[in-house]
Amino acid sequence: xxxxxxxxxxxxxxxxxxxxxxxxxxxxxxxxxxxxxxxxxxxxxxxxxxxxxxxxxxxxxxxxxxxxxxxxxxxxxxxxxxxxxxxxxxxxxxxxxxxxxxxxxxxxxxxxxxxxxxxxxxxxxxxxxxxxxxxxxxxxxxxxxxxxxxxxxxxxxxxxxxxxxxxxxxxxxxxxxxxxxxxxxxxxxxxxxxxxxxxxxxxxxxxxxxxxxxxxxxxxxxxxxxxxxxxxxxxxxxxxxxxxxxxxxxxxxxxxxxxxxxxxxxxxxxxxxxxxxxxxxxxxxxxxxxxxxxxxxxxxxxxxxxxxxxxxxxxxxxxxxxxxxxxxxxxxxxxxxxxxxxxxxxx
Numbered sequence: 001x002x003x004x005x006x007x008x009x010x011x012x013x014x015x016x017x018x019x020x021x022x023x024x025x026x027x028x029x030x031x032x033x034x035x036x037x038x039x040x041x042x043x044x045x046x047x048x049x050x051x052x053x054x055x056x057x058x059x060x061x062x063x064x065x066x067x068x069x070x071x072x073x074x075x076x077x078x079x080x081x082x083x084x085x086x087x088x089x090x091x092x093x094x095x096x097x098x099x100x101x102x103x104x105x106x107x108x109x110x111x112x113x114x115x116x117x118x119x120x121x122x123x124x125x126x127x128x129x130x131x132x133x134x135x136x137x138x139x140x141x142x143x144x145x146x147x148x149x150x151x152x153x154x155x156x157x158x159x160x161x162x163x164x165x166x167x168x169x170x171x172x173x174x175x176x177x178x179x180x181x182x183x184x185x186x187x188x189x190x191x192x193x194x195x196x197x198x199x200x201x202x203x204x205x206x207x208x209x210x211x212x213x214x215x216x217x218x219x220x221x222x223x224x225x226x227x228x229x230x231x232x233x234x235x236x237x238x239x240x241x242x243x244x245x246x247x248x249x250x251x252x253x254x255x256x257x258x259x260x261x262x263x264x265x266x267x268x269x270x271x272x273x274x275x276x277x278x279x280x281x282x283x284x285x286x287x288x289x290x291x292x293x294x295x296x297x298x299x300x301x302x303x304x305x306x307x308x309x310x311x312x313x314x315x316x317x318x319x320x321x322x323x324x325x326x327x328x329x330x331x332x333x334x335x336x337x338x339x340x341x342x343x344x345x346x347x
Contacts, residue, residue: 111147210242
């Protein structure tokens, strides 16, 4: 193969490449993997995608190098919708359609062409088996955001961004220090563009966005969304509960005129996450005094708070108190109680 490399480079036209291909057939190098792989690449570079794919089809068991070469060849010709449809069809035909990396590439290519419907179909088709493979999932989600953003579908792009944060999708492998900043900047741009277009997020989307920001520490974006919610008069219970989770401060909680068991449980959970057991206990006692019946989630949160601080006696008290409210402990309550009682001196 080494002696033929200069000849490959010397082929400047499709006609010359076809002549050289004929020479390889005559010299019985047609089945040499390296030569065949190079032919696929060269045909693509000459703009002859048809020749690349037809040549590939002559092999019953193509190796990985030939497969990669064909993928590159097909994507090189992905310049308009007509060619794109053929390329996508061949990708499925050759069994590449279930490869998340290939599908991520298709997302980007459809985005370049502005074919949002096709891009979304590809996105929804990415196999669930790869959901936990973070680097691929991150690429596919960000590619879908790019597709929507490029075509001016800012609301849909922002909703995809929020969903990605909710699932805590992060890049894997080598640490990418700039990713949180890039995500924040991208989200802010989308958020501003949405407002310029007069697009309005509903209460559910707002609460999801606030919760997502709290989960990944994008508090600056959370502040922006909070201000937007105030401006749009969308500070309902769901949004306020989400704000409590994000801020874990009493300011938002105290501003609520009516506090449900969900609100109290959320506040107790916020204190528990920050190790403020005394504040969690105070909130629990306050809600009971106000006649609000705690549910199984409330007890889970207060037991977790006692467990984390090593407050064994307080934890025992709340375990017994569950009976007074007619709540049957489930497996999570039992697991938390075992953890609580496993502190030194209580084995």
